[in-house]
Amino acid sequence: QVQLVESGGGVVQPGRSLRLSCAASGFTFNGYTMQWVRQTPGKGLEWVALITYDGSRKYYGDSVKGRFTISRDNSKNTLYLQTNSLRPEDTGFYYCARTDGDWSRLDYWGQGTLVTVSS
Amino acid sequence: QSVLTQPPSVSAAPGQKVTISCSGTSSNIGNNYVSWYQHFPGTVPKLLIYDDNKRPSGIPDRFSGSKSGTSVTLAITGLQTGDEADYYCGAWDDSLSGVVLGGGTKLTVL
Numbered sequence: 418q419v420q421l422v423e424s425g426g427g428v429v430q431p432g433r434s435l436r437l438s439c440a441a442s443g444f445t446f447n448g449y450t451m452q453w454v455r456q457t458p459g460k461g462l463e464w465v466a467l468i469t470y471d472g473s474r475k476y477y478g479d480s481v482k483g484r485f486t487i488s489r490d491n492s493k494n495t496l497y498l499q500t501n502s503l504r505p506e507d508t509g510f511y512y513c514a515r516t517d518g519d520w521s522r523l524d525y526w527g528q529g530t531l532v533t534v535s536s
Numbered sequence: 537q538s539v540l541t542q543p544p545s546v547s548a549a550p551g552q553k554v555t556i557s558c559s560g561t562s563s564n565i566g567n568n569y570v571s572w573y574q575h576f577p578g579t580v581p582k583l584l585i586y587d588d589n590k591r592p593s594g595i596p597d598r599f600s601g602s603k604s605g606t607s608v609t610l611a612i613t614g615l616q617t618g619d620e621a622d623y624y625c626g627a628w629d630d631s632l633s634g635v636v637l638g639g640g641t642k643l644t645v646l
Binding site: 452454456461462463464467476477478479512517518519520521522523524526527528529 | 538568569570571573575580581582583586587592622624626627628632633634635636637638639640
């Protein structure tokens with residue numbers, strides 16, 4: 418069955434970096450566009466980034482553009498999110514999700530990894 | 537402020553029908569498919585509706601989606617207390633080159 422397992426979250430000071438990972442299994446990873454979505458405290462879901470199946474195209478939400486980088490290693494069935502220059506408002510749960518067809522269609526989600534940005 | 541506009545909250549009694557609206561523009565809803573998600577706090581969001589009005593396997597037909605122009609609506613019939621959750625709409629935005637999500641609607645089943 419499809420499984421997505423995030424890791425790499427933790428507590429970090431403002432301005433520092435974290436690399437989040439999402440290990441995928443149960444499907445042909447290199448055939449799917451993947452995305453990151455987050456939920457910050459007291460707020461709703463916020464789209465973070467998207468990468469196409471082959472890594473050729475990447476898109477970012479305005480609040481993370483220039484600071485976060487999405488990437489993937491299809492040989493390792495793993496999705497990444499490099500988060501730099503972290504801010505307190507980046508605190509929240511980060512979910513990786515598989516895209517099936519239309520890019521708004523996120524059909525499988527991981528359990529999420531918590532990022533806390535605090536001094 | 538979210539690109540897609542949803543009411544912050546809706547409520548209805550068990551067994552009744554409720555609708556949740558999601559309004560956008562020609563750059564997103566008007567020109568692209570819409571998906572809906574159900575999110576219970578502390579759990580993983582679940583895909584409820586995709587391609588405006590299709591249900592993934594396992595989603596009961598009490599949930600339905602419709603579109604008119606630059607707005608979409610999620611309808612839930614035969615409301616159950618277990619439907620109390622946050623609901624989000626989402627679509628690709630051609631101008632922003634990104635996925636845009638609504639601010640979420642909290643459903644209360646009275």
